C-alpha cells in the first residue's frame with residue numbers, strides 16, 4: 001500500500017465515469033483527505049471501505065483502501081459487520097442517493113441510531129444514474145425520466161432532517177465543486193467519533209443537471225447546536241430552487257458509540273487489537 005514512504009491512495013484502474021462527472025471531484029477530495037490524515041499519523045491499514053452499486057460507488061476501484069464492493073443498498077450493514085469483526089477499524093461507506101435512501105433507507109436510520117464509528121458518504125445526484133436516470137427519494141417533484149415521463153409525483157425527502165431525527169452525531173453537506181472545503185469536511189467526518197454522515201449535492205451530467213442551479217444558493221456553516229441544526233435542515237427541502245442551502249457541518253455532538261455500548265466490543269476496542277494508529 002505504501003512504497004518508499006510514498007502514499008498511494010489512488011489505484012491505476014481506468015476511471016469509467018463520464019468526462020466531467022462530479023465524482024472526479026469527490027474522488028480528489030477523498031484522496032486528499034486520506035493522504036493528509038495518513039501524513040498526520042493514521043495508517044492506511046486502519047481504514048476499511050464498503051461501497052454500494054452505482055456510478056459513484058465505482059470509487060471502490062479508484063481508492064486504495066481494503067474493503068468489500070457491497071450490494072446495492074447494503075453498504076451500512078457491511079460496515080457494521082466490519083465494526084463487529086474489528087471495532088478498531090475506521091469504516092468508510094460510499095453510496096449514491098438511490099442506494100442510501102431507497103434500497104438502504106432502513107440501514108441508514110439504524111446506523112445513525114446506533115452511532116457506530118462509521119463515516120458514511122452519499123453522492124446525491126438526485127437520480128439512479130447507473131441504471132439511466134430513474135427518480136430516487138431525493139429527486140425534485142416534476143423530475144422527468146424514462147420511468148416517469150410525466151414527472152415525479154412525490155416531494156423529495158430531506159436526508160439531513162432524517163439523519164437528525166435518527167440521532168446521527170455528525171451531519172454535513174458538501175458541494176464537490178468546492179474541493180478544499182469538501183476535503184476539509186471529509187477529514188472532520190473521518191476524525192469524528194461516531195456515525196458521520198456527509199451528503200454531497202452534485203450533478204449528473206447525463207440525467208440530472210438540476211443541482212448546477214443550486215450552487216449560488218449555498219453558504220457555509222459550522223454548527224453544533226441541535227435547535228439551530230433543525231433550522232438549517234429546514235432551509236432547503238431538496239425541491240426548491242430558491243432560498244439558501246447550508247453546506248459544511250450542520251450538526252455535531254459527542255455521545256457514546258456502538259463500540260463502547262457493547263461490552264464485548266468495548267473490550268476489543270480497549271485492547272487495541274488490529275489497530276495501527278486510530279484512537
Ligand SMILES: Cc1ncc(C[n+]2csc(CCOP(=O)(O)OP(=O)(O)O)c2C)c(N)n1
Pocket residue numbers: 052053054055056057071072073095096097098099100103123125127128129130131136
Ligand atoms: C438490490 C438491487 N436493486 C437494484 C439494483 C440495480 N441498480 C444497480 S445500480 C442502481 C442505481 C444506482 O443509483 P444510485 O445509488 O443513486 O447511484 P448513482 O448511480 O446515481 O451514483 C440500481 C437501481 C441492484 N443492483 N441491486
Ligand code: SF4
Pocket residue numbers: 016017018020021022023055056125129130203204205206207
Ligand atoms: S451518468 Fe451521471 S453520475 Fe454516472 S458517470 Fe455519467 S455524469 Fe457521472
